[in-house]
Amino acid sequence: MFRQTLCGLLLVAAxxxxxxxxxxxxxxxxxxxxxxxxxxxxxxxxxxAIAEINAAGGIQVGSKKMKIEVIERDDEAKNERGxxxxxxxxxxxxLSGVIGTVNTGVCLAGDKHLQExxxxxxxxxAAGSASMTQWSKAGVKDNSIFRFxxxxxxxxxxxxxxxxxxxxxxVAVVFDSTNYGVSGRDDMLEQIKxxxxxxxxxxxxxxxxxxxxxxxxxxxxxxxxxxxxLIWAIGPExxxxxNGEAKIGMKAPLIxxxxxxxxNYIDNAGKNGNGTLMPQTFIEEAITPKAKSFIDxxxxxxxxxxxxSAVAAAQxxxxxxxxxxxxxxxxxxxTKKIKEALEDLKEPVKGVIATWSHPYTKWDPxxxxxxxAFRREQVVMGMxxxxxxxxxxxxxxxxxxxxxxxxxxxxTSKTKKK
Numbered sequence: 001m002f003r004q005t006l007c008g009l010l011l012v013a014a015x016x017x018x019x020x021x022x023x024x025x026x027x028x029x030x031x032x033x034x035x036x037x038x039x040x041x042x043x044x045x046x047x048x049a050i051a052e053i054n055a056a057g058g059i060q061v062g063s064k065k066m067k068i069e070v071i072e073r074d075d076e077a078k079n080e081r082g083x084x085x086x087x088x089x090x091x092x093x094x095l096s097g098v099i100g101t102v103n104t105g106v107c108l109a110g111d112k113h114l115q116e117x118x119x120x121x122x123x124x125x126a127a128g129s130a131s132m133t134q135w136s137k138a139g140v141k142d143n144s145i146f147r148f149x150x151x152x153x154x155x156x157x158x159x160x161x162x163x164x165x166x167x168x169x170x171v172a173v174v175f176d177s178t179n180y181g182v183s184g185r186d187d188m189l190e191q192i193k194x195x196x197x198x199x200x201x202x203x204x205x206x207x208x209x210x211x212x213x214x215x216x217x218x219x220x221x222x223x224x225x226x227x228x229x230l231i232w233a234i235g236p237e238x239x240x241x242x243n244g245e246a247k248i249g250m251k252a253p254l255i256x257x258x259x260x261x262x263x264n265y266i267d268n269a270g271k272n273g274n275g276t277l278m279p280q281t282f283i284e285e286a287i288t289p290k291a292k293s294f295i296d297x298x299x300x301x302x303x304x305x306x307x308x309s310a311v312a313a314a315q316x317x318x319x320x321x322x323x324x325x326x327x328x329x330x331x332x333x334x335t336k337k338i339k340e341a342l343e344d345l346k347e348p349v350k351g352v353i354a355t356w357s358h359p360y361t362k363w364d365p366x367x368x369x370x371x372x373a374f375r376r377e378q379v380v381m382g383m384x385x386x387x388x389x390x391x392x393x394x395x396x397x398x399x400x401x402x403x404x405x406x407x408x409x410x411x412t413s414k415t416k417k418k
Contacts, residue, residue, distance in 0.1 A: 022069035023059055023333050025050075025323065026089050027316075028100030030077035034209065034235035037262045037308035038102045042125040043072065044302055045316030046099055048294070049324075051301070059324050062331040068324070071095075077102065077234075079109040086110030090117040096333045097326075099124050099148075099319050102312075103234065104179035107131035111145055120326075120339040123147040124319040125312035126234075126259070128183035132368045143363040144339050146371045148319040150258065150379045155279045156187035157195075159230055159255050162277055162381060164198050168228045172203040172221035172252070174241060176233035181206075184232025184257055202226050211237055214244035222250045231256035239268030246272045253277065261382055261389045263308040273384045280382035281374065282314035282353050283389055287401050294352040306388065318351030322359060322373070325349045343370075354378050 027046050029039030050068045053059060058067035073089070075082040082101070089095055090113040098114060098121040101107050107127045114121050115135070121144065123131055129152045135143045163171055173188055175181040185204070192199050202224035205217035218241070221229065229252050231241060238260060245252065253275050254260060260278040269276070284307055286292035294317060298307055307313045326341040327333065342360050349356040359373035380396035382389045391397040 021064075021066055023061065023066050023096050023324075023327055024069045024071065024092070024094055025096055025320075026071040026073060026098045026100070028073045028075055028082075028085055028089075028098060029102050030106075031072070031074040033077050034237075034264065035077040035102045037264050038125055038234075038259070038312045039074075039077075039100075041307055041309035041312035042100065042102070042316035044298065045313035046124075046320040048297055048301055048313075049317045049320035053321075053324055059327050061327060061333060066333070073100075075101070075103075075106050075110075077106065079103075079105040082106030083109040083113070086113040090114050090119055094333070095119060096335050097121065097323050097338055099316065099323060101131075102126045104128040104131050104183060108134060108179060115140070115144055118142075118144050118336050118339070120144050120323075120335045120342065121146065122319050122323060122342075123149065125149055125309070125315040126180075128152055128180040129187060130179060130183050132371065135363075136365045136368050139365055140363075141365065143365075143371060144335070146342060146360055146373070148315055148322070148359075148373045150279055150281050150374045151369070151372050152184060152187045152257075153191075154374065154376050154379055155257050156184065156191045157376075158279045158379065158381060159188060159257070159277075160191040160195050160199065162255050163228050163230060164195065166228070168199065170200050170202045170225045171228045171230050172205060172224065172226035173201050174205045174207070174217065174221070174229050174231045174233075176235065176237060177206055177208050178234060181233050188230050188232065207233075207237060207240075209235055209237065212240050214241050215248060218244045218248055218250055221252070222248065226252050228252050229254050229256075231260070233257075234259050236262075236264040236268055238262075238265045239273070242269040242272040242276065258311050258382075260384070261309065261311055263306065266384055266387055266389070269384075270387075274386065276384040277392060278382055278389075279379050280311055280389065281379055282311050283380070283382055283391055283400070284310040285391070285397075287397060290350070290352050310389065314352050318349075318353050318356065321351055322349050322356055 027043045054067045058065040073085045175185040203221040255277045326338045330337040330341040343362045361370045364370045381392035383392040
């Protein structure tokens with residue numbers, strides 16, 4: 001009996017020691033359903049970074065190297081499931097951090113549980129403005145939630161500028177009924193005002209997740225004289241808009257959020273998607289040695305010849321390296337210490353999108369960009385061409401090459417991103 005008890009205690013001690021020798025990171029997101037191209041790509045980009053780090057011995061945490069232990073949770077883009085997952089993760093005393101989420105509603109339903117426990121989370125690869133502005137509106141003084149995505153203010157500004165630069169004067173604003181779609185609509189309308197009301201919004205049209213026929217909405221936009229469609233949505237329904245235009249003989253190009261680069265839009269729209277424009281933080285083109293290594297590594301690891309969502313994959317990859325750098329700087333697996341390190345990273349982190357220098361600063365409720373990593377210069381305009389996303393212009397390609405190979409200026413708490 002004594003021997004059995006002793007053996008049991010030794011096993012418990014051994015398992016505890018083993019757990020203490022790993023950095024536990026959760027990867028969450030929609031790994032199934034309409035948003036899966038984004039969720040799985042971000043997860044797999046992060047896992048590619050984890051494989052590289054672990055193959056090199058792990059993260060240097062104080063006097064020892066610790067490998068990363070991964071927890072995966074599929075939220076299925078469902079708010080209630082996202083809330084349950086967040087509650088589960090918030091109850092883990094040894095969780096170092098969370099990377100993930102695509103859907104704004106999932107963030108709104110679940111992140112409060114992580115914030116209450118002070119669990120460090122990097123929202124990646126997406127989620128709309130409300131995922132961060134909820135904390136400023138609540139006056140939260142110490143926020144453990146960060147975002148690693150081109151936030152909607154950047155994207156909406158680029159969408160409106162693109163329409164203006166192409167000499168359009170009348171546009172339809174089209175959006176899905178999700179939190180993300182409604183938030184994006186508001187951001188685009190705000191940008192139209194900020195940029196001098198050079199665009200007349202002749203129609204505002206909404207659709208629901210699962211809708212397959214957009215004829216009624218498009219006919220209203222066409223009869224109102226819309227020359228372009230400014231669109232914000234998350235799912236494969238985006239393709240129904242392009243296909244619906246072809247059906248009624250409408251030729252207004254789609255200009256919208258980065259989700260237009262998803263494989264389930266490109267594949268379902270086919271040739272009708274050609275010319276679609278959207279902001280991108282990464283385009284699947286080997287423009288630098290780092291980009292080539294990342295693309296080749298992803299293709300080989302996941303046996304594909306095109307990343308389902310290259311933006312999501314690259315952001316998942318870079319976000320993981322940034323979180324790992326915070327663990328190293330903190331010299332601890334304690335999530336609160338990691339959060340403090342994230343707000344003041346000392347060493348630049350070389351990613352596939354950019355070399356990140358001080359991407360975050362101490363949380364300021366009056367300025368959500370203190371917990372936003374991206375700046376305007378790290379985003380380019382992409383265009384769908386024959387089943388792939390390519391650079392919208394050569395100047396953007398040159399700019400992204402420079403961003404990927406040059407250390408970006410360190411951000412201070414007084415820095416405002418425009």
